[in-house]
Amino acid sequence: MTEVDSTRLVYSGDGPDHGDMAVRARRSGVWFYAETVLRGMRAFALPILLYAVAQPVLYLVALGVGLGELVDRGTGPVGGVDYLVFVAPALLVSTVVMSVSAEMTFPVMSGFKWNRLYYGPVASPLEPSQIALGHFTAVMLRFLLQGLVFWLVMLAFGAAPAGWVQSVLVVPIGMLAAAAFGAPLQAYAATLDDGFQFSLIQRFVVMPMFLFSGTFFPLAAMPPYLHWIGWISPVWHGTELARWASYGADLSWGMTALHLTFLLGCTAVGIWFSVRTYTRRLRS
Amino acid sequence: MPGVISARGLRKTYGDVAAVDGIDFEVEAGESFGLLGPNGAGKSTTMRMIGGTLDRTGGELEVLGMDPGSERPQVRAHLGVVPQQDNLDEELRVRENLVMYGRYFGMSRSVLAAKADELLAFAQLEAKAREKVVNLSGGMKRRLTIARGLVNEPRILLLDEPTTGLDPQARHVLWDRLFRLKETGTTLVVTTHFMDEAEQLCDRLIVVDHGRIMAQGSPGQLIREHSTREVLELRFGSARNAAVVQQLKGVGERNEVLPDRILVYARDGEAALEEVAARGLHPVTSLVRRSSLEDVFLRLTGRSLID
Numbered sequence: 001m002t003e004v005d006s007t008r009l010v011y012s013g014d015g016p017d018h019g020d021m022a023v024r025a026r027r028s029g030v031w032f033y034a035e036t037v038l039r040g041m042r043a044f045a046l047p048i049l050l051y052a053v054a055q056p057v058l059y060l061v062a063l064g065v066g067l068g069e070l071v072d073r074g075t076g077p078v079g080g081v082d083y084l085v086f087v088a089p090a091l092l093v094s095t096v097v098m099s100v101s102a103e104m105t106f107p108v109m110s111g112f113k114w115n116r117l118y119y120g121p122v123a124s125p126l127e128p129s130q131i132a133l134g135h136f137t138a139v140m141l142r143f144l145l146q147g148l149v150f151w152l153v154m155l156a157f158g159a160a161p162a163g164w165v166q167s168v169l170v171v172p173i174g175m176l177a178a179a180a181f182g183a184p185l186q187a188y189a190a191t192l193d194d195g196f197q198f199s200l201i202q203r204f205v206v207m208p209m210f211l212f213s214g215t216f217f218p219l220a221a222m223p224p225y226l227h228w229i230g231w232i233s234p235v236w237h238g239t240e241l242a243r244w245a246s247y248g249a250d251l252s253w254g255m256t257a258l259h260l261t262f263l264l265g266c267t268a269v270g271i272w273f274s275v276r277t278y279t280r281r282l283r284s
Numbered sequence: 285m286p287g288v289i290s291a292r293g294l295r296k297t298y299g300d301v302a303a304v305d306g307i308d309f310e311v312e313a314g315e316s317f318g319l320l321g322p323n324g325a326g327k328s329t330t331m332r333m334i335g336g337t338l339d340r341t342g343g344e345l346e347v348l349g350m351d352p353g354s355e356r357p358q359v360r361a362h363l364g365v366v367p368q369q370d371n372l373d374e375e376l377r378v379r380e381n382l383v384m385y386g387r388y389f390g391m392s393r394s395v396l397a398a399k400a401d402e403l404l405a406f407a408q409l410e411a412k413a414r415e416k417v418v419n420l421s422g423g424m425k426r427r428l429t430i431a432r433g434l435v436n437e438p439r440i441l442l443l444d445e446p447t448t449g450l451d452p453q454a455r456h457v458l459w460d461r462l463f464r465l466k467e468t469g470t471t472l473v474v475t476t477h478f479m480d481e482a483e484q485l486c487d488r489l490i491v492v493d494h495g496r497i498m499a500q501g502s503p504g505q506l507i508r509e510h511s512t513r514e515v516l517e518l519r520f521g522s523a524r525n526a527a528v529v530q531q532l533k534g535v536g537e538r539n540e541v542l543p544d545r546i547l548v549y550a551r552d553g554e555a556a557l558e559e560v561a562a563r564g565l566h567p568v569t570s571l572v573r574r575s576s577l578e579d580v581f582l583r584l585t586g587r588s589l590i591d
Contacts, residue, residue, distance in 0.1 A: 009406055011470070015437040016391065022361040024390025036384045040375035116371040120432075122337055123365035124388035125357040283337060 025125035033121055033134025034141070037107075041142060052146045056153040059091045060084065063216070064159060079218060081161070081247050088159035089170050089242035090215040092150045094235050096143045096174040100182035101206045103139045105198040108189035111135070112281060122282045132278040136179075136186060136271065143178045147171035160246045169245035177238025180263040181209075183270025190277040209233045214240070237262045288313045288440055288471055289334060293343035296329050296495075303329040305495035306343065311440075316472040318486030320479070320577060322587070326495035327475035328368055331444050334473065336360045348439060361389060364438030368445045368475075370425045372417045378428060379404065379413040386435040399435060406461065407431035423454025427461060440471045447481060459484060479577035491581060498584040503577055510583045511575040512537050514553035518546045518560065518567040528565060535559045540582060547579070 025032065041048060064084030071083040078086045111118040111131075118131050126134075151171050154160045160167035185201070212226055213219070213235035219227055230236035237259040243249035244256075287310035296304040304326040311317040319327040332338035333345060336352035336359040345352060352359040372381050379400050386396040404410045407427040412420060420428065426446065433441055446462065447455040462485060466472060476482050482489055483503045490500040499506055516536065520528045522544055529541050536550030550556040553572030560567070581587070 009402060009434050009437065009465070009468075011437045011439045016389075016395070018361040018436070018439070019358065021389040021391070021436060022358040025357055025361065025388060028390065029388070032387045032390070035387055036373065036376075039380060039384060040373060043375050115374055116369060117373055119367060119369075119371045120373065120385065121388050123335055123360060123363075123367065124385065124436075125361045125390075126388050127357060283339065 022125045025130075029126045029130035030133045030137055033126060033131050034138040036121070037135055037138035038141065041138070048142070048146075049149075052149040053153070055095055056091070056150040059095070060088060060153065060157050060159060063087050063091065064157065079243070079249055081249075084157065084159050085161060085247050086243070087216060088154045088157070089246035090213075090235075090239040092147065092154070092170055092174050093177045093238040093242050094210050094213065094215050095150065096146055096178040097181050097235050097238070098206060098210060099146065100139065100143065100178040101185060101202065103142065104182045104185040105189050105201065106195060108135070108186055109192065109195050109198075112190065113193065118278070118282055128278040128282040129275040131282070132186070132190070132274045133271070136183060136274065139182060140175055140179060143175045144171065147174040150174070154246070162246055162248045166248070167246045170242045173238055173241045173245060176260075176263045176267070177234045180234035180237070180266035180270075183267045183274060185270070187270050187273035187277055190274060190281060209235050234263060234266060287311055288348055289317075289473065290346045291330075291334075291343065292345075294330070294333065294340060294345055295342035296326070296333060296338065297341045302495050304333070304340075307490070307492070307495070307497050309490055309497070309500065311471065311473060313471055314469045315487045316466050316474065316485055318482045318489030319473070319475040319492055320477070320482045320486075320489050320581070321475075321492035322477055322581075325477075325492045327477075327492060328444050329495075330492075331442050331473070331475055335363055335365050335442055361436065362439045364433035364436065364441040366426075366430050366433045366441070366443045366446060368448065370429050372425060372428060372432070374417045376417065377413070378409055378415050378417060378420070381417060381428060382432055382435055385432045389436040391436070396435075403431040403434060406434070406464075408457070408461075421454070423450050423457060426450060426454070426458060430458070430461065434465075438470075440473060441465065443472060443474045445475055445477070447476075447478065455481075479581070482577055491577075491584060493581075493585045493587075499580065506577060506580045507575045511579040512549040513551050513575060514549075514556075515573055515575050515579055516548040516550055516553045516556045516560075517569075517571040517573065518548065519544065519569045520546070520565075520567050531563060531565060532560065535563075547582075549575070549579070 064087050068083035068087065071078065121131055122128060148171055151168060155164060208229060212222065212229040213233040214230050215235065219230040219236060240251060240255065241259050244251040289311035292308050293306045294304055295302065295306050319330060321327050329338065333340045334347055334352060336356040339353050347359050348362055350359050373384065376384060382400040382403050383396045386399060404413055407430065409424060409428060412424065417425065447458055450458065462472065474485055486503060488502050491498045491506070499510060501509065525541055525546050529539060529546055532539055532546065532548065536548040536556045538549050540547040548556050557570055557572060
């Protein structure tokens with residue numbers, strides 16, 4: 001056992017400047033916390049990567065190629081393109097939104113309750129708002145990776161005919177859709193004391209959103225009384241944008257603005273509530 | 285030299301309940317200052333207000349000349365905090381916990397690489413550097429939490445119940461580490477409900493109960509002021525203790541009946557025991573010991589520290 005000189009551990013006046021630390025934390029605290037979350041994800045790097053690759057491959061083979069074969073033979077092209085091309089950008093959007101529902105529930109609860117992870121940094125110069133935003137940023141970066149992988153798989157399947165310059169936009173669009181669902185979910189999870197509600201969210205919010213947001217068929221193909229699910233669903237708004245990016249589906253400027261406003265609005269409101277809830281909870 | 289922490293009329297209320305009810309104290313640089321009291325006395329609440337993670341309801345509070353209510357990040361940059369409940373990141377490894385925590389203070393990775401080695405040596409966890417936190421024992425986790433609290437070379441280290449839940453051996457290892465810090469002149473603020481911990485670690489302490497200060501001074505001073513030099517503990521069996529106490533009048537300076545034993549406060553415990561025998565009383569067991577802070581607390585509040 002090495003004997004240590006404990007005088008080197010404590011404040012001596014010529015060590016680090018605490019004032020500078022506070023300034024640096026104020027400037028970059030969001031990123032400092034995001035680093036920790038990303039470092040934590042590294043423990044699951046292999047499963048995350050395998051999931052990111054396997055998921056698009058499996059979905060595109062099963063739905064795009066398999067089911068697509070039947071659809072193309074039966075009804076002919078959907079939205080003017082092969083079913084694979086039609087469904088691929090929508091699958092990208094719905095899978096990242098489904099993933100965000102895992103990232104913004106149990107890990108948030110772990111921060112406040114189970115492992116009390118947020119209570120460590122809250123005693124450092126970081127503010128609760130930076131912890132909320134740092135966690136959010138790290139999750140979004142994960143989806144940057146997941147979206148990129150999905151897009152590359154789409155290219156490999158020939159499922160993004162608009163060319164890579166335009167179709168790469170499906171990645172930020174997917175991230176935006178994930179943010180629009182993830183930010184409000186993070187705010188909601190931050191108000192809870194146990195994870196009981198999460199399985200309800202999975203069953204009654206995430207699943208219907210996956211099925212009825214125009215992912216597998218155009219929204220117009222559903223009975224009109226179900227259309228509202230799409231209108232309030234980040235998946236539908238994201239999918240409409242992603243279809244334009246991926247194969248140039250018709251999209252007016254007005255609708256583009258509407259989709260973007262909806263997604264950005266949900267994100268902003270969610271972040272605002274998150275910051276408020278984190279601050280209230282971590283400082284009481 | 286002005287105090288590094290100064291509280292005047294410090295209050296924290298939740299609705300009608302006052303968790304901290306107007307307390308005054310000063311902590312000097314380099315001293316080891318204790319808050320002793322039972323669970324729910326307001327110790328942790330006070331610590332969190334000092335640490336800038338809980339806003340006060342009233343009174344004045346200064347930490348290193350700053351207001352922890354309005355200059356929170358600045359105050360926290362100067363402090364090391366060891367919370368009551370460990371909140372280490374179990375998804376990270378032991379060493380990573382130190383490095384990532386240092387990042388919250390904006391410290392560079394190169395500085396932190398060296399720092400983490402020093403801290404691991406201090407916490408006697410060098411062999412566990414790459415271990416997952418979840419595999420550490422309770423005592424090791426606690427030492428890691430203390431090491432983490434030192435990452436920024438704090439001017440003041442706040443320790444909330446540092447050894448609660450640890451076995452005796454782990455407590456002694458931890459105390460040894462804290463002594464070393466004390467020797468180097470780190471200002472320590474410690475809350476505890478263990479009198480032996482307070483006696484060992486604190487130069488000066490306040491005894492708190494129901495959010496108020498009952499007494500303050502050094503452990504020796506408090507014992508001299510509020511108790512006798514020795515205590516004779518007598519057990520006559522729980523059914524008989526209350527009846528026997530009538531026959532002990534005049535033995536020692538005063539006595540106290542607890543459910544399981546009678547405490548006789550006396551300058552000379554052995555002499556008091558002889559007097560008891562001379563009265564024809566034969567306890568099942570008897571013990572003469574030095575007065576402790578537990579006796580001080582009992583005297584001040586009529587209750588024992590650990591209910």
